[in-house]
Amino acid sequence: MRIGLVLPAVPGYSETFFSNKIKGLEANGYTVILFVNSCNRKTKTSTKTKVAPKLSGNMVRIGMISFYRLSYSLIFHFKVSRRLFILDRDDGINFIQRIKNIIINNHIFSEPVDWLHFGFGTMVLNRENVAKAIGAKMAVSFRGFDIGIYPVKHPGCYKRLWEKVDKIHVISNDISELVYKQGFNNQVPIIKITPAIDIRFFKNNHKTEYNKIPHFITVARLHWKKGLDYTLEALALLKEENIPFHYTIIGDGPQEEYLKFGTHQLGLNDYVTFTGKLSHELVKKKLEQADIYLQYSIQEGFCNSVLEAQAIGLLCVVSDAEGLSENVLHNKTGWVVPLRQPKLLLEKIRNIINLPQTEKDTISQNAKERVKLEFNIKKQQKEFVGFYENN
CATH class of the missing domain: 3.40.50.2000 (Glycogen Phosphorylase B;)
Incomplete structure (x- = not known):
């Protein structure tokens, strides 16, 4: 099975939740591909990584990258690009955003995966049709900010997602309740998998001695x-x-x-x-x-x-x-x-x-x-x- 994991960047040293997940999947014979917005050269990983086009900075540079990425998608990934364009059109997404969606998701088109898993809820916004366009199932993880804070400023932001997601991952029962409070009423499963730590590292075998001054x-x-x-x-x-x-x-x-x-x-x-x-x-x-x-x-x-x-x-x-x-x-x-x-x-x-x-x-x-x-x-x-x- 091939898992595409969509993250802001390659997991760093402190982001053990993702790095441990990737190690566990690969140890069990899964192939994991990382789709990231940025990649720090100092962050080392043996996992195959595809980086999204950087569309910021000089307008001329942005225009050149956008033209190249769009042309490449239409030539080498025409069926996927067309499918995404039509799916977005059917959802009422405007023409400019539909073109943008083809450009910013170009790095995903070339990798066949069974699951496309967005590591944060906010990363799926305006990309709800990408998984279906490439023929994959879609999973989304929700943590505190994604479902507890962001929807307060952007009411109804996940309405389109609820109709398309195949499985939801949460880290606590309360996060699951927040998902339902935000309008989720689909029959797809919500699975709780809590964070975990390296219990061998964070271990204290010595008898606890309390300080005289707390x-x-x-x-x-x-x-x-x-x-x-x-x-x-x-x-x-x-x-x-x-x-x-x-x-x-x-x-x-x-x-x-x-x-x-x-x-x-x-x-x-x-x-x-x-x-x-x-x-x-x-x-x-x-x-x-x-x-x-x-x-x-x-x-x-x-x-x-x-x-x-x-x-x-x-x-x-x-x-x-x-x-x-x-x-x-x-x-x-x-x-x-x-x-x-x-x-x-x-x-x-x-x-x-x-x-x-x-x-x-x-x-x-x-x-x-x-x-x-x-x-x-x-x-x-x-x-x-x-x-x-x-x-």
């Missing part, structure tokens, strides 16, 4: 959806109660200045450390030095960092945003707090600090065992093989 940690992109401002508000309240602590935030992103200024305004400069982006090895080291992991997101598809923290043995506190309440089982493998309520987060953190050591150890052990059993790479790879084989 050390909190978060690994996240500095983005509004991560709810870090609410986390800082809760910790400012903890400071007012004269409870000592330290908080480490690992990551970078567009809200770095906003969050650092908020830290200053809340009087937390001596309590909070921003490390920036770190390697996996350094992230693991920082996790091993911490006590409690905080992921108080406003919106979150699932979050690998929470899985990694649980595998290390940290006590995890998360919000109830989308997949986080599946990632952490409340009062069993960690704690789930309603989002946007820093006072409730404060109460939970205070309660955890005061828990007896035996209760902390039980929660920590439960989390480690569940991650090892439910969120390992081999299990995920087996599920993706079944995703394409099972009707």
Whole structure:
């Protein structure tokens, strides 16, 4: 079986979800072809990769590339180009966009595949007919942003997709519910395959020893959806109660200045450390030095960092945003707090600090065992093989 995987770029070092999926499929005899918008030469892959035409920059250059790609498609892939043009026309897509669709999907036409799988929901927009045009089945993966945020700004954006998709992949039950809320009523299956982590790497065999001064940690992109401002508000309240602590935030992103200024305004400069982006090895080291992991997101598809923290043995506190309440089982493998309520987060953190050591150890052990059993790479790879084989 041949699987065409449509992604923004070749998966990088940190994008383990896709790289592990590709390795698992290839190990089971599948042929995987990557269709990407860009390809960083520093990102190495042995998987066959086809790059989309770059239609940006100088207008003359864009015109020349477009003319070449369109001519090439009409000469060497006339049947596929004609089929896509007609399918798009029947959907009411205007003439200019139909021509654009032939040009931007030109790199896909030459590769016969059984499945064309769009790795993100937003990547399929205006390309809903490409799979049928090349004679393949279409699969689409939905994560947090694709279905939780993008449709808020673009209502009804997936209406055309719902009528054409053959199988949908989601990473949590809450994401599945959002798919239905966006108007999906087809009978094709929605399959949940959660993220997975390298449990051999994120492993801590040593008995957990808690710091005398509680050390909190978060690994996240500095983005509004991560709810870090609410986390800082809760910790400012903890400071007012004269409870000592330290908080480490690992990551970078567009809200770095906003969050650092908020830290200053809340009087937390001596309590909070921003490390920036770190390697996996350094992230693991920082996790091993911490006590409690905080992921108080406003919106979150699932979050690998929470899985990694649980595998290390940290006590995890998360919000109830989308997949986080599946990632952490409340009062069993960690704690789930309603989002946007820093006072409730404060109460939970205070309660955890005061828990007896035996209760902390039980929660920590439960989390480690569940991650090892439910969120390992081999299990995920087996599920993706079944995703394409099972009707």
